[in-house]
Amino acid sequence: MNSETRPEHFAWSEEGKWKWIARVGWKGLCPRCGKGPLFQGWLKVRESCPVCGLDYRFATPDDGPAFFALCLTAFPLIFFVVWLEVAYAPPWWVHVITSGPLMALGTVASLRPFKGWLVASQYVNRAEEAGTEDLARRIDRRD
Numbered sequence: 252m253n254s255e256t257r258p259e260h261f262a263w264s265e266e267g268k269w270k271w272i273a274r275v276g277w278k279g280l281c282p283r284c285g286k287g288p289l290f291q292g293w294l295k296v297r298e299s300c301p302v303c304g305l306d307y308r309f310a311t312p313d314d315g316p317a318f319f320a321l322c323l324t325a326f327p328l329i330f331f332v333v334w335l336e337v338a339y340a341p342p343w344w345v346h347v348i349t350s351g352p353l354m355a356l357g358t359v360a361s362l363r364p365f366k367g368w369l370v371a372s373q374y375v376n377r378a379e380e381a382g383t384e385d386l387a388r389r390i391d392r393r394d
């Protein structure tokens with residue numbers, strides 16, 4: 252990467268890091284420059300940022316997005332489904348055409364913003380797995 256094209260580090264300092272994490276995470280943008288895309292396809296993280304060159308190998312959200320999609324999306328939807336059943340006792344096919352698609356779409360749709368948020372949070376807070384300190388230094392995110 253050419254140092255002249257390297258954007259200002261700590262781009263989040265203007266708006267505060269929590270706002271930055273929420274914004275770039277929600278939009279699926281690079282956590283360093285906030286301009287390049289983080290994802291290639293729906294959930295696959297790119298190898299690096301095409302704008303600033305940030306190496307995305309540090310990004311290891313693992314099961315985090317699934318956990319948050321389950322806790323923050325699926326559980327509220329389950330309450331809705333239970334309420335629907337208790338309040339109206341609809342025939343089974345109502346659940347097939349409403350509850351099933353609602354649960355599937357809700358959880359799948361929220362995976363990407365949760366993953367973007369976790370990756371941005373990892374980068375901004377400099378979280379890393381034990382034993383990956385050398386990798387973090389090599390991908391040049393400590394300067």
Ligand SMILES: [Zn+2]
Pocket residue numbers: 281282283284285286287300301302303304305
């Ligand atoms: Zn970038």
